[in-house]
Amino acid sequence: MDKKQVLQIIELALKKQVTFLNLSEGGKNLSFLGQISYFFGFRSQLVSLPAEIGNLTNLTSLDLSNNQLTSLPAEIGNLTNLTSLDLSNNQLTSLPVEIGNLTNLTSLSVSNNQLTSLPVEIGNLTNLTSLNLWRNQLTSLPAEIGNLTNLTLLYLSNNQLTALPIEISNLINLTLLYLGYNQLTALPIEIGNLTNLTSLSLSHNQLMSLPIEIGNLINLTLIYLDSNQLTSPPPEIVAQGTKAILGYLQEMLRDSQRQWISKLLVVGEGGVGKTSMLRALRGEAFNSEELTTHGIDIKFLNLVHPTEPDVMMQLNTWDFGGQEIYHATHQFFLTNRSLFLVVWNARQGFEQGKLYYWLDTIQALAPESPILLTATHIDERCADLPFTDLQIKYPQIKGKCEISSKDGQGIDTLRQLIAKNAAQLPLMGEKWPTKWLNAAKAIRSHLEKYISPHEFGRIMGEKGVAAKDVLVLGQWLHELGDILYFQDDSELNDFIILKPQWVTKYISQVLESDRVRNNSGVFSHAHMEELWQDVTQLMHKHFLRLMEKFDLCYPIEGKQDSLIVELLPFDAPNYQEKWKEVKQRGNCHEMSIKFKLNTIPAGIPTWFFARSHRFSTGIHWRTGALLADSPTEAKHLALVQAFPHERYLQLTVRGPCPQNFFALLKDGIEVTLARFPGLKIERFIPCPCRANCEQIFEFNYENLQKRYEKKRAKIECQKGMEDVSVTELLFGFEMMNLQNVFPSPQSNISLNVLLARLDELEKHQLKGQEKILSTSSELLKLAQLKYTNDLTRERNKIESYCPKVFVIIPRDSNNRQKNIFGQRFDLQLYCEAPGCWHPTQEGGLYEIDDPPQWLKTMAPYINNLVSVLKFAAPLAGPWLGIVNLPDYQEKFKNHTEFMKELANQLKESKGHDDWKLATTDASGDSNLERIRGASLRTLHQLLVEKDEKQYWGGLRKVLTPEGHYLWLCEHHAKEYER
Numbered sequence: 001m002d003k004k005q006v007l008q009i010i011e012l013a014l015k016k017q018v019t020f021l022n023l024s025e026g027g028k029n030l031s032f033l034g035q036i037s038y039f040f041g042f043r044s045q046l047v048s049l050p051a052e053i054g055n056l057t058n059l060t061s062l063d064l065s066n067n068q069l070t071s072l073p074a075e076i077g078n079l080t081n082l083t084s085l086d087l088s089n090n091q092l093t094s095l096p097v098e099i100g101n102l103t104n105l106t107s108l109s110v111s112n113n114q115l116t117s118l119p120v121e122i123g124n125l126t127n128l129t130s131l132n133l134w135r136n137q138l139t140s141l142p143a144e145i146g147n148l149t150n151l152t153l154l155y156l157s158n159n160q161l162t163a164l165p166i167e168i169s170n171l172i173n174l175t176l177l178y179l180g181y182n183q184l185t186a187l188p189i190e191i192g193n194l195t196n197l198t199s200l201s202l203s204h205n206q207l208m209s210l211p212i213e214i215g216n217l218i219n220l221t222l223i224y225l226d227s228n229q230l231t232s233p234p235p236e237i238v239a240q241g242t243k244a245i246l247g248y249l250q251e252m253l254r255d256s257q258r259q260w261i262s263k264l265l266v267v268g269e270g271g272v273g274k275t276s277m278l279r280a281l282r283g284e285a286f287n288s289e290e291l292t293t294h295g296i297d298i299k300f301l302n303l304v305h306p307t308e309p310d311v312m313m314q315l316n317t318w319d320f321g322g323q324e325i326y327h328a329t330h331q332f333f334l335t336n337r338s339l340f341l342v343v344w345n346a347r348q349g350f351e352q353g354k355l356y357y358w359l360d361t362i363q364a365l366a367p368e369s370p371i372l373l374t375a376t377h378i379d380e381r382c383a384d385l386p387f388t389d390l391q392i393k394y395p396q397i398k399g400k401c402e403i404s405s406k407d408g409q410g411i412d413t414l415r416q417l418i419a420k421n422a423a424q425l426p427l428m429g430e431k432w433p434t435k436w437l438n439a440a441k442a443i444r445s446h447l448e449k450y451i452s453p454h455e456f457g458r459i460m461g462e463k464g465v466a467a468k469d470v471l472v473l474g475q476w477l478h479e480l481g482d483i484l485y486f487q488d489d490s491e492l493n494d495f496i497i498l499k500p501q502w503v504t505k506y507i508s509q510v511l512e513s514d515r516v517r518n519n520s521g522v523f524s525h526a527h528m529e530e531l532w533q534d535v536t537q538l539m540h541k542h543f544l545r546l547m548e549k550f551d552l553c554y555p556i557e558g559k560q561d562s563l564i565v566e567l568l569p570f571d572a573p574n575y576q577e578k579w580k581e582v583k584q585r586g587n588c589h590e591m592s593i594k595f596k597l598n599t600i601p602a603g604i605p606t607w608f609f610a611r612s613h614r615f616s617t618g619i620h621w622r623t624g625a626l627l628a629d630s631p632t633e634a635k636h637l638a639l640v641q642a643f644p645h646e647r648y649l650q651l652t653v654r655g656p657c658p659q660n661f662f663a664l665l666k667d668g669i670e671v672t673l674a675r676f677p678g679l680k681i682e683r684f685i686p687c688p689c690r691a692n693c694e695q696i697f698e699f700n701y702e703n704l705q706k707r708y709e710k711k712r713a714k715i716e717c718q719k720g721m722e723d724v725s726v727t728e729l730l731f732g733f734e735m736m737n738l739q740n741v742f743p744s745p746q747s748n749i750s751l752n753v754l755l756a757r758l759d760e761l762e763k764h765q766l767k768g769q770e771k772i773l774s775t776s777s778e779l780l781k782l783a784q785l786k787y788t789n790d791l792t793r794e795r796n797k798i799e800s801y802c803p804k805v806f807v808i809i810p811r812d813s814n815n816r817q818k819n820i821f822g823q824r825f826d827l828q829l830y831c832e833a834p835g836c837w838h839p840t841q842e843g844g845l846y847e848i849d850d851p852p853q854w855l856k857t858m859a860p861y862i863n864n865l866v867s868v869l870k871f872a873a874p875l876a877g878p879w880l881g882i883v884n885l886p887d888y889q890e891k892f893k894n895h896t897e898f899m900k901e902l903a904n905q906l907k908e909s910k911g912h913d914d915w916k917l918a919t920t921d922a923s924g925d926s927n928l929e930r931i932r933g934a935s936l937r938t939l940h941q942l943l944v945e946k947d948e949k950q951y952w953g954g955l956r957k958v959l960t961p962e963g964h965y966l967w968l969c970e971h972h973a974k975e976y977e978r
Contacts, residue, residue: 006023007050009023010055010056014056019058020060020062021062023062023067024067024086046069047070051074054078059079061085065087065090068090068091071096077102080103082104085102087110088113091114093116094115094116100119103124105127106129107128108131111135112135113135114137115136116136116138118133120142120143122145122148123144124147125148129151130151132153132155133155134155137159139162145171146168148171149170149172157201159181161179165188168191169194171194172193172196175199176197180203186209187202192216194217195216197220199222200217201224202223203226203228204227205228208230210245212253215249215251220246222937225245231426232430233249236479236480237476240475247472257431257432260428263338263339264301264316264338264341264418266319268343269344269354274319277343280405281418296321297318297319298501333504334361334362335481336365339422340362340370343374343375346376346383355390357599359390363599363678370396371397372421373400374401375402376403385400435464435465438464443477443482443483443498444482449497449499450497450539451495452496453494471487483496488959489545491545492546492549494542495542506543510547516567525560525561551565551608552607554610554613565610568609569622570621572623573619575639578626579639582655588656589654590654590658591662593683594649596648596681596683596684598679598680603672608640608669611672612961617634625639629655635656636653638654659779659782660835665962668962674963683700684698686698687720688724689722697718704726733757751790754786783871784832785834788804788965788966789965801940802967804936805830805967809826823851825855826848827845827942828844829953831968832967833966833969833975834966838879840953841879843952844955855906857935857938859906862903862906863907869899870896870900872892874892955967961976
């Protein structure tokens with residue numbers, strides 16, 4: 001649109017005395033200007049505004065979004081009747097001071113521009129209720145922003161703010177404050193005055209601590225803190241979510257004390273003298289007959305603080321048995337934020353002491369923890385060690401020491417070195433709420449090895465811990481390794497283990513058993529009675545379930561026995577015949593991925609085998625397994641192998657449509673690898689044209705994803721010199737039409753591609769074409785799983801605590817109206833079983849009280865849900881108990897068709913105020929994320945109000961072994977029970 005056209009619009013608008021002017025997008029033909037009382041420009045792409053805009057003094061709403069404006073004329077300040085001004089998605093570098101004249105504004109959006117500062121005159125806009133400054137380059141805010149006391153919504157995410165003015169505390173009506181993706185290092189304590197806040201986003205900043213005054217925000221239901229460097233509240237509290245954070249801060253407001261306790265983890269090969277060294281550090285006499293440690297031995301070491309006067313530090317020393325069979329068990333207790341002593345025998349040399357193995361393991365499990373190297377037996381031989389080279393490769397190493405436990409050489413030096421490094425641990429001197437600290441001391445000193453949750457709560461209550469905080473403190477102590485308390489596991493939460501080393505003693509007995517090893521790792525009831533004869537039958541069940549929880553074993557189907565994965569034989573059985581057979585069936589495709597690691601710690605891949613036991617074919621060995629997608633009629637087989645010396649894992653899946661099974665197993669491997677936060681992982685996809693390659697060529701998985709995002713459909717194989725489809729490499733199929741497939745980088749790429757592929761298959765599907773029907777079914781399972789998983793990326797957000805798949809149905813189905821907004825509606829919950837979405841059978845049907853307002857908020861969410869739901873098939877099975885299948889299928893079809901119609905009408909009506917923002921490209925703490933969060937909170941509120949007991953049609957939340965949270969009916973939930 002040129003200047004002449006803009007002036008024409010202004011002239012006509014002035015003549016018509018319009019109140020609403022949209023120069024963003026909308027009308028396609030300027031000839032309509034004379035027929036309406038508000039005006040549109042079509043994709044205006046304005047680079048400047050004429051001063052004459054200031055003549056439109058009747059305007060109450062002005063939309064200038066999605067243009068190329070770099071500045072605004074001062075005359076815009078004449079539009080004193082404006083209540084809404086949208087300047088988003090331009091290139092504005094500043095706002096004129098005259099904007100302060102627009103004192104009737106209630107809504108101002110300047111998001112996605114290039115503002116570096118705000119004029120102080122913005123403080124004149126005291127009627128503002130919504131201010132959107134998301135995605136600019138603001139480095140500071142004027143103190144005058146504190147004048148905007150009517151604000152309820154303030155969006156400041158994706159800027160460069162390093163601090164907030166104290167005056168922000170004046171905004172006492174704020175309910176939403178978004179500060180994510182900035183450079184904040186601290187918050188003013190006055191933020192605690194914003195007591196009406198319900199949502200506070202601080203993710204992706206540089207915060208080290210939160211002011212305890214945030215505990216005053218009693219209405220806060222959501223606080224986002226991910227990707228900061230918080231030490232207070234402790235990460236174990238932050239991980240539990242908003243309620244836990246508020247509970248901790250509220251107790252800190254009342255009273256707090258510092259705790260001078262931390263952990264010293266002592267590791268190394270068996271027989272190097274770890275226990276003797278700890279005895280010497282405690283001043284105990286040397287024992288030449290010291291027995292080797294089985295499992296874990298926990299004692300205490302008291303050291304004087306090197307800089308704090310009159311402070312005695314207490315180190316809980318965890319002495320780990322060094323035999324290899326224990327390594328997979330120990331790794332659950334090798335926690336971050338601890339001090340590690342890696343011990344080796346100077347007489348045998350550092351290579352025999354496997355220093356590189358232990359350093360790799362610690363780096364993978366606890367990448368931020370300091371390490372001290374200690375050589376023993378120096379009375380027999382000098383310690384020779386490439387210390388400088390080791391420090392370059394492992395920066396965690398903070399020092400070394402050489403000792404003799406026998407004659408005491410170097411013990412004082414080692415004690416001082418430990419004290420110096422222990423004093424710098426994040427747990428040392430950590431502030432605890434006083435009542436919580438007293439309760440923790442009581443639990444640690446309790447003589448019983450295990451107690452009930454009721455007794456645990458009683459002890460906590462005696463120390464003044466509020467009932468609402470008991471579970472929070474229990475989870476904190478669990479994460480610190482003081483106790484074992486699996487609150488969410490119905491088979492383990494009957495008891496709280498107060499002495500974790502006591503459990504490892506009995507687990508070690510199983511791992512050491514020659515009878516179990518000679519039985520190919522099968523742990524029978526007879527073995528249990530023999531090895532655990534000195535504990536009750538009740539504890540037998542508990543110990544076994546703990547081993548399953550730790551992925552050390554799994555129950556063998558149809559038997560009372562369990563398979564101990566760490567005792568599987570190393571020799572592979574004959575699996576090739578069955579593996580090749582699936583290729584001979586015809587219509588066989590293959591997907592494969594290789595995980596290259598810097599080290600393969602104990603537990604990989606055996607933990608994965610235990611997690612994936614429901615896919616077992618009975619063919620497994622210590623480093624490999626053959627898996628099937630069904631125990632009875634397997635369509636797909638998977639081969640998972642680890643190659644420890646080459647340091648990689650390989651997953652390959654074969655079958656007619658391997659994508660779903662491949663994705664499930666890949667997710668399972670990723671969950672296993674995620675237990676090692678410091679593990680260095682590279683992922684590679686073998687080239688499918690390898691038959692023409694002299695040797696197999698591999699594509700870097702991350703590079704393929706970047707290539708896809710840049711809309712490059714092909715990549716050349718460097719061996720075969722052929723062009724290969726990027727979508728085939730990433731997703732297992734080549735798209736026929738890529739034009740509308742590429743999503744924005746912020747979307748779930750896999751889900752968008754799957755939906756595009758399903759749409760493509762649907763268009764080309766022929767009646768009775770079983771190949772396409774089968775493919776569609778497998779891809780639908782995966783699409784539905786991707787959809788639900790994308791909504792539960794963070795477990796502790798409120799939206800993960802309710803089902804998320806539903807349909808909206810008219811209350812009076814016999815009186816369907818063309819205009820949906822005049823009707824009454826019900827919400828019907830669905831089971832989220834991948835590939836089997838179906839309505840709940842008992843309950844789960846709720847009336848929507850205010851349909852227009854509810855649908856207005858839920859519009860973007862419904863649109864996304866329909867994109868997946870429209871492919872759902874009316875599958876029936878024993879979980880439904882259907883008598884009349886045709887009626888059910890017709891009802892199911894009507895549900896999905898109405899949802900599609902509903903989504904279309906919502907789009908046409910632009911029912912949601914922020915619909916446009918919800919569909920724009922955004923990153924980070926974006927408007928899309930904001931709107932999705934608002935929708936999920938609205939859904940959660942409805943379900944809680946309508947169903948206070950949260951029965952929700954019998955659906956229950958299940959965490960699958962692959963790390964997916966699903967709300968499932970009783971039938972489908974059983975599929976994931978061990």
